[in-house]
Amino acid sequence: MNLPQKILAEISVVTRDIEENYPELQQHLDETWSTLPHGSNDSNSLNEKDLKNYLNELKAIRDKYKEEH
Template sequence: MNGLQSILSEIILLTNTIETDYPELYKFLDETPITIPSKNHPEIDKNAMKDYLESLKQLLEHHVETHQMGNGSIRN
């Protein structure tokens, strides 16, 4: 599997995890600024997809860190 396919697979898996385990977060993915192109014909390359994957990971990590209850469980 080439690098871009691997990144896309990881994005799909992470997005599915967010949709399944964190539905309250999933609804905000459409509002992620990286999905709004600033050019009429943006170039989507491996680096752009790596950046998007990283932003998804950071979004989930921040959500988990800020929504933990005192007993360590995740609030849904």
């Protein structure tokens, strides 16, 4: 499994955690996903940096919520 696939797998785990344990945060999933570049699915439009940024945003939203509640 290459690094982008590992990042996507981790994104899936964090997303599932949010959906199952913090459903009130689901509205943020669409908002953060919209920050990724649009276009074709080739490697130029969705790169490793973009995926890492998205993963970090998801974790930050979840962790901030956990701290506050």
